[in-house]
Amino acid sequence: MPATFPPAIFQSFAEKSDPANVAPRLQALRAQMSQAGVDGFLIPRADAHRGESVPPSEARLAYVTGFTGSAGVAVIGPERAALFIDSRYTLQAPAQTDTTLVDVIEIGQGTTLGTEIGNYVPANGVLAYDPWLHTPAEIRELTERLAGRVTLRPVANLVDAIWTDRPAPPNAPIxxxxxxxxxxxxxxxxxxxxxxxxxxxxxxxxxxxxxxxxxxxxxxxxxxxxxxxxxxxxxxxxxxxxxxxxxxxxxxxxxxxxxxxxxxxxxxxxxxxxxxxxxxxxxxxxxxxxxxxxxxxxxxxxxxxxxxxxxxxxxxxxxSRKNEAELAGMREAHKLDGIALAKFLAWFAQSAPTGTLTEIAIVTALEAFRREEPTCLDASFDTISGAGPNGAIVHYRVTEKTNRTLAPGELMLVDSGAQYLSGTTDITRTMACGPATDEQRDRFTRVLKGMIAISMARFPKGTSGAQIDVLARQFLWQAGVTYNHGTGHGVGAALSVHEGPIGISSRYTLPLEPGMVLSNEPGYYKSGEYGIRIENLLAVRDSAVAPGFLEFETLTLVPIDRQLIDETLLLPPERAWLNTYHARVRTEISPHLTGEVRTWLEAATAPLTD
Missing domain, CATH: 3.40.350.10 (Creatinase/prolidase N-terminal domain)
Incomplete structure (x- = not known):
């Protein structure tokens, strides 16, 4: 099946966002609100299928506010409007909307939609919503929080009434x-x-x-x-x-x-x-x-x-409990991805020192290497390509406006994945462009130690992701730093790259079971300077040496940048794990490479010596 990648992210719907559209669309929407006899309208990012990605015909939040992130909700009142986002989008949201007309509010630390709605909808007013775009739990919570202040009313979607050039619904073949x-x-x-x-x-x-x-x-x-x-x-x-x-x-x-x-x-x-x-x-x-x-x-x-x-x-x-056929497909997908990533990283190692690589050029090159595999169908999410300070923005998305050239001496963070016919991948690597500072090497190694700790973990059945999350954070905590995102999420088998109901963070309390696939991605982010994240995918399996216990199989087959490792911080078991991992990458991937790329991989996976 031929590859059918979408255009690179910098040519996507996100790039078409224009804050100048916000004013006329708010005016038209308020006219619809007046006609419907309501005092406010809710516009969620979600569609009726609750997907992280929505088709263009369902991008109502982006149409009205300009904001194209994967999570958020707007409240449109008769005079004021608000866009509620999470911490991932504190930079993106204000840049995409008209902040003279839309207040951007980060949810968290006591700030909720329910506590803020009263600032936008008049007392005893009616707040309308499309019942196809909200869940019973959401409506129940809002009704309780707004009792005595605002009444909720289901209506036909008011945005659809003003969206004159709304794209047609998708009709791709099954x-x-x-x-x-x-x-x-x-x-x-x-x-x-x-x-x-x-x-x-x-x-x-x-x-x-x-x-x-x-x-x-x-x-x-x-x-x-x-x-x-x-x-x-x-x-x-x-x-x-x-x-x-x-x-x-x-x-x-x-x-x-x-x-x-x-x-x-x-x-x-x-x-x-x-x-x-x-x-x-x-x-x-x-x-x-x-x-x-x-x-x-x-x-x-x-x-x-x-x-x-x-x-x-x-x-x-x-x-979430993958069977042997699904796991075999995931292993095949990661092998194919490892071949593409080896080509990409070899190209990066040769090109980065020139000082001419841009974030967009890096995304384009990575997509091109993946396209060489005929069974690669799509990216599994929009690639995060952050050079230097942009790498410190956890869910950064490059556009033509933000595109940055990677300078020698900076770190480059690339978080990407692909959908293969056989399975789904998600990988993050942080690479050096020239000599790294002592601080960067310290932080990189502490992140690596956390990633290795999860990879090596053996735990009794009944253990949840919440219980092992601390294993990845402990070495950063020792240095008085941390990261403000989960350590891992579930991954589907040729399905969604973010799959519930399991993961590795304090909010995932379901026990892990054999066959589940998760990401393992601790990180460190220094605002305005650099970001570090190392991510492999893991499959849960029964322990071969401890009955009643579980452990992880690493699926990802891509080298980790040895230039960024402070070897004095590695303990012997951590060094042994990394050498064994790199030997496996070399054994499984190098037979599919030739010439300079194979030579690069041999060097990139050479063992650390005592």
Whole structure:
């Protein structure tokens, strides 16, 4: 299958953001609010499928405010507006919106949407929202926080009424994923789901998360950037009857013929509301995830007489436990990625000292090396390419306006990933461009020690990511510094690069289980100077030496910059781990390389000597 990468990030929707558009769009939206008889309107970044990436037709927050980050919500009042973001976007959001009209507010440390809305919506006013874009949990929390001050009202989306040039919804073809890649047939997964529904006392479940639907039905698509998703809805009952509701444009006879026998389960998305009414009839018990389902789904089911069973999406946890076929695919994807990254890092080592490399040139080169592999379908997220001080911005995204030339003596942080036919990758490497300072080498080595500590960890079954997070932070803490992001997130198998419900940080309390794949990415960031992050992906497996214990298998096969290591800080087991890791990279990757790249890899993976 040929590579179908999107344009580089600097040519993306983010680059088209223009603060000059904010004023006329706010004016038009307020006219709609007045016509609807409401005093405010909520605009979330999310669509009905809660994806990290949304298609252009769902980018309402960006359309009105100009902000293109992956998380946020705006409150539009009759006179003032606010954009609520998290700490990742404190620099990006003010640069993309009109701050004379929109207050940018960072959520955290007591600041919440509920506590701030009263500053934008008049007392006893009506705050409208699109029930397809908010979850029952969100609406319940806001209703409680705003009780006696503001009334919430569901309405048809007011942004859609002013978005005259709104792009058409995506209608990419649905493809079937073979059982040799999935390791389990869709019929087998549906049988397991039916068993789970019976255990919960539920007659049926409604699914809206694309990763759940794609995994359950063994399908893939390309409706959103960076993830092979099919956007739609699915219903499954305890007798394994399933229906998939997708946009009618996907339902041409040719496309339906290509996905037999799944085609018999496919219905136009326009039929979904009627299906909810039928599903909820006769007092049936229907499982709905209050944290991810649209409020509109819950309301329709209740109106039809259903009893809601509010539980976590029952597909999420089974999906996170990769089977042997999925793990084999992930290993293959990381091997292919290791070949591409070896070519890229060899090119970087030769080109960086010239002082001519820009952040955009680095992104473009990395994408080009990955494109050489025919089974590479897409990037798994927009590449983070931060030179010098830009590397200290944890989720920095380069644009033409911010594009920076890497100067000799600076650090370069590149966080990237790809979607291969076989699996999903995510890797971060920090590289030196010339001699590093003692401080940079100290911080890099402490980050490396934390990454190695997680990689070497052996822990009893029942242990959560929250319990091992400190292993990665301990060496930075000893120096009186830390990092303000999680140490790791779950990763899907040829699905989303960020996959719940597990991870490595204080908020992930579910026990880790064999087959789960996580990132391992401690870091250090000195504002205005440099950033450091080292990231590998790991798979949880049963320990071969300690019954009842788990450990990690490292999937990523890419060298770590030895120039940045202060060897005096490494303990013998850490040195041994790094030498063994580099030997494995050399053994698995070098046979696929030739010439100068192979020579570079041999040197980059040479063992550290005592």
């Amino acid at each position: 493809t079937l994923r073979s059982d040799n890649l999935t390791g389990k047939s869709s019929a087998g997964k549906l049988e397991d789901l039916a068993t789970a529904l019976q255990a919960e006392g539920a007659d049926a479940v409604v699914l809206n998360l694309p990763e759940s639907i794609c995994w359950l039905l063994n399908i893939r698509g390309s409706d959103v950037p960076n993830a092979p998703f099919v956007l739609g809805y699915a219903t499954v009952d305890k007798d394994r009857n399933v229906a998939l509701y997708v946009d009618g444009a996907k339902l041409t006879p040719e496309r339906l013929a290509a996905i037999r026998p799944l085609a018999d389960l496919v219905h136009p998305v326009a039929e979904f509301p009627a299906a909810l009414e039928a599903l909820g009839g006769a007092g049936k018990r229907v499982l709905v995830d209050p944290a991810t389902a649209p409020e509109a789904v819950a309301a329709a089911l209740k109106a039809a007489g259903a009893t809601l069973v509010e539980k976590r999406d029952p597909v999420l946890l089974p999906k």
